[in-house]
Amino acid sequence: MNKRVHIYLTEEVLKEVDNLSEEYGINRSNLIEKACIQYVENETKESVKDSIVADLTRALDNALDPKIERLAKLISKGAVFSGMSQNLLIEYLDEATSFDVLASYRNARLKTVEDLKRPLEALMGGSAK
Numbered sequence: 001m002n003k004r005v006h007i008y009l010t011e012e013v014l015k016e017v018d019n020l021s022e023e024y025g026i027n028r029s030n031l032i033e034k035a036c037i038q039y040v041e042n043e044t045k046e047s048v049k050d051s052i053v054a055d056l057t058r059a060l061d062n063a064l065d066p067k068i069e070r071l072a073k074l075i076s077k078g079a080v081f082s083g084m085s086q087n088l089l090i091e092y093l094d095e096a097t098s099f100d101v102l103a104s105y106r107n108a109r110l111k112t113v114e115d116l117k118r119p120l121e122a123l124m125g126g127s128a129k
Contacts, residue, residue: 007032 009017021031093101 002033 017028017031021028024031026034090101090105093099093104
């Protein structure tokens with residue numbers, strides 16, 4: 001059962017409603033009713049979509065958080081091992097040879113930074129495997 005409601009529209013909007021109702025061949029009330037129904041359906045769909053996106057985001061966050069933390073720990077351990085290896089090598093080279101460790105370190109660091117800026121294909125001679 002439909003209920004009667006009263007609404008106020010500006011003259012410009014009412015003129016557009018009348019033009020559309022004439023174009024579609026339906027009366028003003030039916031056009032406004034259809035417009036309201038369509039608006040409510042769209043808003044409901046958006047609300048459901050927003051809810052689903054929020055649920056998926058929470059689920060992904062819950063699933064990925066432990067993995068991200070574990071990955072961060074692994075990266076941290078790798079950095080520690082790399083630093084430890086570097087310090088042991090520097091200590092060995094400094095004591096065992098007349099080799100200029102600091103100059104060699106600087107050259108190796110510059111080459112590494114340059115390599116990181118180049119595409120993988122260029123480093124591997126043209127083809128990444």
